[in-house]
Amino acid sequence: MSSIIHGAGAATALSTFNPVDSKKLTNLSVRSQRYIVAGSEASKKKSFGSALTVRHSQKLIPNAVATKEADTSTSTGHELLLFEALQEGLEEEMDRDANVCVMGEDVGHYGGSYKVTKGLADKFGDLRVLDTPICENAFTGMAIGAAMTGLRPVIEGMNMGFLLLAFNQISNNCGMLHYTSGGQFTIPVVIRGPGGVGRQLGAEHSQRLESYFQSIPGIQMVACSTPYNAKGLMKAAIRSENPVILFEHVLLYNLKEKIPDEDYICNLEEAEMVRPGEHITILTYSRMRYHVMQAAKTLVNKGYDPEVIDIRSLKPFDLHTIGNSVKKTHRVLIVEECMRTGGIGASLTAAINENFHDYLDAPVMCLSSQDVPTPYAGTLEEWTVVQPAQIVTAVEQLCQ
Amino acid sequence: MALRLRSSLSKSNFFNILRYNNLGFGTASQTTRHLRTHDPTTLLRVSQNPITRFCNTMAEKLSSVGEHEDANAQVMDFPGGKVAFTPEIKFISESSKERVPCYRVLDDNGQLITNSHFVQVSEEVAVKMYSDMVTLQIMDNIFYEAQRQGRLSFYATTIGEEAINIASAAALSPQDVIFPQYREPGVLLWRGFTLQEFANQCFGNKSDNGKGRQMPVHYGSNKLNYFTVSATIATQLPNAVGAAYSLKMDKKDACAVTYFGDGGSSEGDFHAALNFAAVMEAPVLFICRNNGWAISTPTSDQFRSDGLVVKGRAYGIRSIRVDGNDALAMYSAVHTAREMAITEERPILIEALTYRVGHHSTSDDSTRYRSADEIEWWNKARNPLSRLRTWIESNGWWSDEEESDLRSRIKKEMLEALRVAEKTEKPNLENMFSDVYDVPPLNLREQERQVRQTIKSYPQDYPSDVPL
Numbered sequence: 001m002s003s004i005i006h007g008a009g010a011a012t013a014l015s016t017f018n019p020v021d022s023k024k025l026t027n028l029s030v031r032s033q034r035y036i037v038a039g040s041e042a043s044k045k046k047s048f049g050s051a052l053t054v055r056h057s058q059k060l061i062p063n064a065v066a067t068k069e070a071d072t073s074t075s076t077g078h079e080l081l082l083f084e085a086l087q088e089g090l091e092e093e094m095d096r097d098a099n100v101c102v103m104g105e106d107v108g109h110y111g112g113s114y115k116v117t118k119g120l121a122d123k124f125g126d127l128r129v130l131d132t133p134i135c136e137n138a139f140t141g142m143a144i145g146a147a148m149t150g151l152r153p154v155i156e157g158m159n160m161g162f163l164l165l166a167f168n169q170i171s172n173n174c175g176m177l178h179y180t181s182g183g184q185f186t187i188p189v190v191i192r193g194p195g196g197v198g199r200q201l202g203a204e205h206s207q208r209l210e211s212y213f214q215s216i217p218g219i220q221m222v223a224c225s226t227p228y229n230a231k232g233l234m235k236a237a238i239r240s241e242n243p244v245i246l247f248e249h250v251l252l253y254n255l256k257e258k259i260p261d262e263d264y265i266c267n268l269e270e271a272e273m274v275r276p277g278e279h280i281t282i283l284t285y286s287r288m289r290y291h292v293m294q295a296a297k298t299l300v301n302k303g304y305d306p307e308v309i310d311i312r313s314l315k316p317f318d319l320h321t322i323g324n325s326v327k328k329t330h331r332v333l334i335v336e337e338c339m340r341t342g343g344i345g346a347s348l349t350a351a352i353n354e355n356f357h358d359y360l361d362a363p364v365m366c367l368s369s370q371d372v373p374t375p376y377a378g379t380l381e382e383w384t385v386v387q388p389a390q391i392v393t394a395v396e397q398l399c400q
Numbered sequence: 401m402a403l404r405l406r407s408s409l410s411k412s413n414f415f416n417i418l419r420y421n422n423l424g425f426g427t428a429s430q431t432t433r434h435l436r437t438h439d440p441t442t443l444l445r446v447s448q449n450p451i452t453r454f455c456n457t458m459a460e461k462l463s464s465v466g467e468h469e470d471a472n473a474q475v476m477d478f479p480g481g482k483v484a485f486t487p488e489i490k491f492i493s494e495s496s497k498e499r500v501p502c503y504r505v506l507d508d509n510g511q512l513i514t515n516s517h518f519v520q521v522s523e524e525v526a527v528k529m530y531s532d533m534v535t536l537q538i539m540d541n542i543f544y545e546a547q548r549q550g551r552l553s554f555y556a557t558t559i560g561e562e563a564i565n566i567a568s569a570a571a572l573s574p575q576d577v578i579f580p581q582y583r584e585p586g587v588l589l590w591r592g593f594t595l596q597e598f599a600n601q602c603f604g605n606k607s608d609n610g611k612g613r614q615m616p617v618h619y620g621s622n623k624l625n626y627f628t629v630s631a632t633i634a635t636q637l638p639n640a641v642g643a644a645y646s647l648k649m650d651k652k653d654a655c656a657v658t659y660f661g662d663g664g665s666s667e668g669d670f671h672a673a674l675n676f677a678a679v680m681e682a683p684v685l686f687i688c689r690n691n692g693w694a695i696s697t698p699t700s701d702q703f704r705s706d707g708l709v710v711k712g713r714a715y716g717i718r719s720i721r722v723d724g725n726d727a728l729a730m731y732s733a734v735h736t737a738r739e740m741a742i743t744e745e746r747p748i749l750i751e752a753l754t755y756r757v758g759h760h761s762t763s764d765d766s767t768r769y770r771s772a773d774e775i776e777w778w779n780k781a782r783n784p785l786s787r788l789r790t791w792i793e794s795n796g797w798w799s800d801e802e803e804s805d806l807r808s809r810i811k812k813e814m815l816e817a818l819r820v821a822e823k824t825e826k827p828n829l830e831n832m833f834s835d836v837y838d839v840p841p842l843n844l845r846e847q848e849r850q851v852r853q854t855i856k857s858y859p860q861d862y863p864s865d866v867p868l
Contacts, residue, residue, distance in 0.1 A: 101649070127649050133679055138672030141638025145656070146646040148627060148639065149577060168669075172632045173639065181620045181628035182611035183835040218836050241838040269841065316841045 077260050083253040085227035086116045086192075089234035090154065092263070094124055097152065100238055101128040103139050104156030104193075113158050114194055114253050140166035140191070144173050148185045152238060160195030160247065161207035174243045175218030190237040191245045196287055196337055197385050198250035203373035206381075210247055210314050211343040221314040222268055223247040223286045227257040229312060232266030240268060247314070249287045271318035277307030280395055281325040283348060284335040285311045288386060292335050295391035304395060314344055322348075323356055330361040331398050335386055340368045362398050367391060500709045502753055503733060504723035508782065510790025512728075519732040521570075523797045528590075529570050529727055530792055533562040533785050534803075535810050536586045539595060540758070542814045543602060543616075547762045551822060552602055556617045558583050560725070560757030563784035564689050566590055567730035568657070568752075572738060575654035577643050578626045579636035582617055583689065584659045591624040595813050599821035606827040611835070634664040637673035637686065641747075644682035648745060655683040655741045663694025665708055674715040677747035685737050686717075686749045689724065691756035696769040712749035724752030725784035728791070755782065828867040829855075 080088065094100045101124075102117055108131040111118035121129040132139040136157060143153035157163040163170070174187055197206040210221055220242050224230035230248070237244035266272075274289065275296060284292045289310045296306050307325055311318060326332055332352055336345040345366040352364050367386045375381055475482050505518040521529070540557040547555040558565055565586020572578075578587055585598065597609070601619050604612035609621055610628060620628025627643075630636060640658035647654050664670060665688060677684050688708045692699055705711060712719030718740065722733045730752060737748040755778040759766040766775065792798040833840055833848045840848070855862045 127645075130645075130680070133672075133675055135668075135672035135676070137669060138638040138641070138676050141635060141669060141673070142642030142645065142676060145579065145627075145636075145639030145642030145644075147642070149643045149646040151642075151646045151649070153642075168632060169635060169638065173630055173635055177628060177630065178837075179835045180610060180614045180618065180630070181622070182609045182613065184609060184620060184622035185628060186838070220837070316843050319842065 077258045079256060079258045080227060081253065082224075082227045082230050082248075082255045082257075083114055083116050085231040085257075085259060086224075086234050086248065087118060087120070089231035090116065090238075091120060091123070093235055093238040094120065094128065097238075099150060100152045100154065101130065101146075102154045102156065103130045103132055103143050103146075105132055105134055105139075105158050107131060107156050112156060114248075114250075116248075117156065136162050136165040137169050140169040141173065143189050144169060144177070144187055147187045147189045148177070152188050152190075154190045154192060154238060157191065157193030159205050159207075159250075160193045160209040161205055163191065163193065163209060164207070164212070166191075167212070170213065170219070170243075170245075171216045175216040178242075179218060186241050187243050188238075188241050189243045190234075190240075191243065192234070192237075192248060194248045194250040194253070196247075196249040196251070197369070197374050197381065200376055200378050200381060201250065201374075202376050206374035208338045208343070208369075210245075211338045211346075213245060214315050214344060214347060218243065219315065220244045220268055221247065222312055223249075223314055225249070225252060225286050225289045225310055225312070227255060228259050229266050229272060229310075231259060232264055233268065233312070236265040236268045239265065244268065247286060251287055266312075269313045269316060269318055271321040272310040272312050273307075273321065274310050275306065275308040277305040277329070279305045279329055279399055280307065280331040280333060281322070281329045282306050282308045282333045282335060282391070282395070283311050283322060284308065285314065285344070286337065288335045288337050291386060291388050292391055295388035295395070298388065298392050299395055302392075302396075304399060306395060311348070317348060317351055319351060319355060322352065326352060326356045327359045330359055332360065332364045333391070333394050333398055334364065334366040334368075335391055336366070336368050337385060338368055339371045340366075341371050343368050365394055365398055367394055494704075495706055496710075499706050500721050502721045502723050503729050504726045505728040505732065506726045506787050506791055508787070510787040510794075512791065517732070518728050519571075519735045521728065521731060523792075523795070525570055526788075526792050526795070527797055529566050529731070530785070530788050530798065531806055532566045532586065532589050533727070533788065534806055535595075536562050536565060536589055537785060538807065538810045539585075539589075539598060539814055542811070542818065543598075544758070544762065546818055551818070552616060552762075554616045554762055555602065556582060556761040557758035558586060560755050560778060560784070561689055561691060562586060563727040563730055563788065564659075564687070564724045564752045564754055567727040568659075568687060568734045571731045571734035572657060573654060575625065575652065576738070577640075577647070577654065577656050579640040579643065579656065579658040580619075580626065580629055581633070581636065581660050581664060581689075582629050582631065583661070585617065585619060587659075588619055588621060588624060588626050591621075591626065593619070593621060593624060593626075595810075595817040596820060597621075599814075599817040600824065603821040603824070604826065605821055605824035607821075607824055608827070611831045612827040613831070634660055634667035634669040634673075636660070637664075637667075637669050638676065640684050640686075641673050641677045641680065641682050644677065644684035644747070645680055648681075648683055653742060655685060655738055657685040657687060657738075659687045659689060661694060662688065662690040662692070662699050662702055662708065663697060664688075665711070666702055671715075674712070674717055674747070674749070678716040681745045682747055683741040683745055684747045685734065685741055686712075686747060687734070688749070688751045689754060690751050691724075691754045693756050693760070693766070693770070695760045695764060696766070698770075707753070708749065708751040717747050717749050719749035719751065721751045721753065724754030725782055725787065727784060727788040754784075826866045 090102070102120060106113055107117040108121040108126060108129050117129060140155055143155045146153050157166070170191065174189060177185055177187055195207060195209055210223065213219065213221060220240070222233050222237065222244060224233045224246065233246060237246050274293065282292050292308055296308060299306050307329055309321060309325055311322065334345040334348055336343055338344050345368050349364045349366050367390055369384050369386065372384060374384055475484055505513060505516040507513055536558060540559055543552060543555045544557050546552045561583060565584050569587040569590035574591060580587065598619065600607040601610060602616035606612065610618065614628070618629040618631065620626060627636070627639070636658050637660060640656040644656035647656060660670065674686065690699065690708055694702055707721065709719045709721040720733055720737070723729050733750055737750055740746065741748050757775055757779045789798060829851070830848070833844045836844060852868070855868065
């Protein structure tokens, strides 16, 4: 497989996904700065194509957890929390393009229930940061209509679970109208909101909507997990001409990280290499990334070398990055928060089996939440979510 | 003064305000004093609200409901404004004694009703309206027959509702954006969609704007500001509110116009959209074609209110009921409503009473649930075309000769358009996968490759009229 880093001129890192480029390159023409940095760090790790991986390596690998990528990119930068990163991305895009607007419940002067839109109403006015009555189907529909006439709305679902009420508009109108109108009308909306299992939020507020939405043709789905990619994905999603659903996680809003001062976006279709490794590929996204990294620490101490990839792009999957990883390690573990049945992991397992069957030395294993509504009791809730101990056991099992 | 209690006000402010506008425990004179004077400290507190709103069109004042000046009246400030109390237990009746009257200008025979108010139409506009109504009728009949003959897969006629379609379109400007349900091709026709273009969409050939992806009658034209029909009922209503919002933000001299039927008013989206439009003060016209039937469901099984017009008030929306088969009345109502919507930045609800003369679609046989006599009666006695025709003839703007000329010309054009559309090539296979996204992603390109591979292996199973 040819080198992954191509077409990576500095300018392209800042450009939007250019349709012309994609015809010449693969789908993934623009590499985020972060990935290039991680690649160079891992250069001592050597050839991706090499099949000569040593299992149960005796030497301990010093970097158990991914290096803080942002440190190496720029010496300056500023530290902020994930929700502030989202807000910064949103604000920058609203500054850059007067058509970008926000719609949702309590997004205006209240600043949003997770403060992602804090301060925006004061700066941009009520018309651009719109407080709506409580009807998700209506304001999603409204945003779609507005998008068809030239605005670029960012729809906030107070909790992703509430967007189930907007399913009709998202599926039938948002996903389909570009196609059924013969390309006459574009719907450049961004639908975002917090989802996932939180701390005792109850069953209805702990939904993983990525599994329900993944079949809708015409939409893209991405999940952010760090302040860096939150801001980058937010900006890329707003600039995209396609409808994009950006999944945030309730428990990740207070993550702190240093991000670059300059303008950057993250490619919507690209996965993120969190920790290069040789023994096994662990695919994950959103909050589970942190459980995986915690398990990775334990695994490293036990002598394993896991490669951790944050898939980020839930629809479509970045099979390029994932494939390269599978070809290197030959073992795959998927760790997700979705339920077992019909989740992202289920689709990813199918995709990997179909495409990379020859490279697998073991069946693809998928760790997911059970097919139960999330209980309120804290202890039970914890056990519906995949824990680091389970990840360690699964890796040991796979690497036997 | 009606205070709007916002979450931004601190809790202490809230209680202070409550204390000043006391809960009517004082004497009558005290109460009225509170009603009339502005306590300066209260005012100060409110205006010291540090959050100011830019570009705001929020209704600053909500009209107080039932502001009493009686000596014994006590009033309370609930969130939302003052409300008078009453010691009588009185329910608001579920219906008024009389139904809301219906605005009409031409009587059943096409004669102008004396003392009627209407917006004057020029000869040019009136003749174009009538010609387009005739064209629509002929187009419907020919397409319907074509479906019955097996040349078209599906069709839905607009018979009986031509006046709503054409007259409303005539009253709008080309910049007004239309969000149709599926029984409004007349609006497109008025704006210049050709018979050939209609036929192309119905046959799904490569000249179709929609690239052959949707079923017949699901027209769409970006150029003519007519948004592609989405088959789901009433989902276009919130879309229209959003478009209206967008137009308002851009300060355009245009409004959004959306159509739906009596059945569509039962959908949640209808209620949400009306509520939203009122709150957002969006310049949108909600035109309901109350044609009596939602497939086989009569309006008595659809809702129990006095039609649609009374629902507007529930959401704070100005409404009017119009005779949908009276082209002049429709024109005037839509024209006036449009002015109001744009200048006053408000939504308007127009209920157009009419009758669905045709079947719901070619998949329906309406004689199974309604009498053929009823259909016949509406088709003959209440025909919108004949009423307008009488009026324009009485003005000397039309004649029998022009009628027959028009009809034969349109029929010929229509049959030709059908013939050409039928013969035109279908869009090629690539269009099955394009436009799902702006650029086809890897998985779709892969799937297209797989389909083409399958076709290569089994060429005899692939339809001969779809080019590769």
